[in-house]
Amino acid sequence: MPQPREPAQPPSTCIVPPRSVPLSTTCELCHNRKPYLRRPKTGQKICQPCFFHVFETEIHNTITSRKLFYRGERVALGASGGKDSTVLAYVLKVLNERYDYGVEFVLLSIDEGIKGYRDDSLETVKRNKQQYDMALEIVSYKELYDDWSMDDIVAQIGNRNNCTYCGVFRRQALDRGAQKLGIKHVVTGHNADDMAETVLMNLLRGDTARLDRCTAIITQSADSPVKRSKPLKYAYEKEIVLYAHYKKLDYFSTECIYSPEAFRGTARALIKNLETVRPSAIIDIIRSGETFALERKSGGARLKELKLRTCERCGYISSNRICKACVLLEGLNAGRAAVQVNGAEDEPAEGLALHKRLEHLSF
């Protein structure tokens, strides 16, 4: 398929504009082809083949130097249909074939039940399944958590804190999905920008429980039977966007309609500015994060104490008697029961509106 005739600058705002007069005539890496883009990570003006090469090789280096996979391993790929997980699926397929990792990848999607967001992105994942010839497993909140979808949860608890529910539920859902497939390793599409953002957020919030571990490429905790890893840990978000664009990957680009907290937004804006001032800032932050260490008071003892047990309700591995998802679910169910008793047949919203109207009546 011929390359479309596009201007050297792709139509996104993400390319750093040249500092001085950009007149170099050849790619800074191969010194042969015409440069096609300015690389966000380094500012180098390079051609498309060199961009693909460095982007893929860096991910390959990350995988091999950290020994992420072993031959014959079956790995689930957390696929949302967004750019990160789509690029991850594509690149892993390419690398698996090119370097013969001998790994079998399976797409694993979570259906949170968010209309206008997840239903559309899941269609993308279904196409990816065909395109990349990978098996696909979809796990939904509704089937796992007493018929609760994210839309139902937001309708009940409002727009605040709903990320807490979604986070806890998704974590467990991914594990359950992986277990269903008999898989012990899930890779996710977290990119370098996400990592840097997390490092700064943990510093700003004083989250010492996570600060030194948040940059680990493989995370494995006592309360999860499945290990997680992030092969795109060092890949810039902008490069992922460019890669997906030039490779014409089929992905779904909409942010979750229940947008994240304001504070995270400030950290994101800060990173954006830092990157403008010094493009390497993102990996510099990750580098810093990797060197952070905290004294853990009798960490070993605590781990031993944390005997692996299972949740009394759902049987999922938990450090407490009842797992976090079940605790949240209990709160939700209590709320639903109350509404059913009080509201009888009425729609609760309508009842509330009527009540408000009555309050304002005067005689």
Next chain:
Amino acid sequence: MTLEPGTPCRRCKQNAAIYISRKEPFCKECFVRFLRGKQRKQMADYKVCYDPATSSPQIPPRILLALSLSESSLSLFEMLVSLLHEQRKMHRGNSGFELFAVHVDQSEVYPYPTGVDPKSVLESMRQAYNETCTTVCTPVGDFFADTRSLRHFQHDVSDIADYSFVKDLTLDGTVTVSDVLSNIRDRTSKLDILQTIRESLVLEAAKKLQCTSIVWGDTMSRLAEKTLSLTAKGRGSVIPYILSDGFRNGIYNLYPLREVLRAEAEEYVRMLNISQYVTKPSIKPPNVLRMMTIDDLLGNYFADVEKGFPSIVSTVVRTAAKLTDQVAYASDNCAICGLPCDDTSPERWLQDITVNQSAPSHDAHDEQDKVAPSKDEEKSVICYGCLVATKGVTFPWISTMRYSKEETLDEYELH
């Protein structure tokens, strides 16, 4: 929160409050005592000590104040002087420490506002506080007067980096600090190197004056900014080493204003009418985002976020204090910043994740793959932060492969 006229001070309940800090209305006396208390708590060890055997006072240790003449270092100066006065009054002329203050004169690189001369400011301070303190003014150019300082900048790392400015230094002995700085295009790196130079001059002064401690005027606000800016510059590993109180190069470093906010230090200077001594070189942060330094950005960030999340500054400082010092026992020091460095080849980490090779051409397969850089045993160690800082936008070794037309034009074309 605004101060209503007639509100009494919450501490003494007598005087009218003139300033609100941390939601509490203060009168002048109580505010001054409040801030001095914060400083004294951090310096509780500098009391007048008596020899138990002879009950004669012990020889007080010498401490050096790094006096940048900003509001914060100036307020710390005033607090130390007042502490000395009080100690002498209480202990018949004896004191718990001897105070020296050093100011690094940067007029060679960044001019002070017209009509301001740090030497005359220091002179007028000396006259006002003559009995309590010895002030020293060191021109920034002194960095290269001492050949030992030069060693920091002498190393041969041609295999990884473009340290042309470093090589220039070895040509003759007449290189100046402004020569070095003018070779660095990136503003963040430039001010970074300047800070390294300033700090090493303060350290030299401490050694020369036989001081056993250095006190720094950084406020809590500044420490929070530094924590984030060190993180953003890839220097996270030295945060505990630099920002906590402790020994560095055999001298005890401490931050007595670590519980004082910048706005409070500024108010302190205003209240005590010592703002005439505030002398800052005119390094104006530019309005264009691209030209800002990482520190400018973080200064702005905290100024913005503090409004919505007031506890953020103290949270960051407390979190930084919990980090453990991983580099304290490192055997190597970075050849540029001089800080301990436990990873002797950070460029390896970078090379893995920032590949600098072209796509394989059709005729030469795998030829370029896995060419491990030959390791020179004698190579100086450069820490990751300096590796990034000395090249700024692009990674250091990139330009050593081949000069682009752009770089050549930049270097040789007359503007």
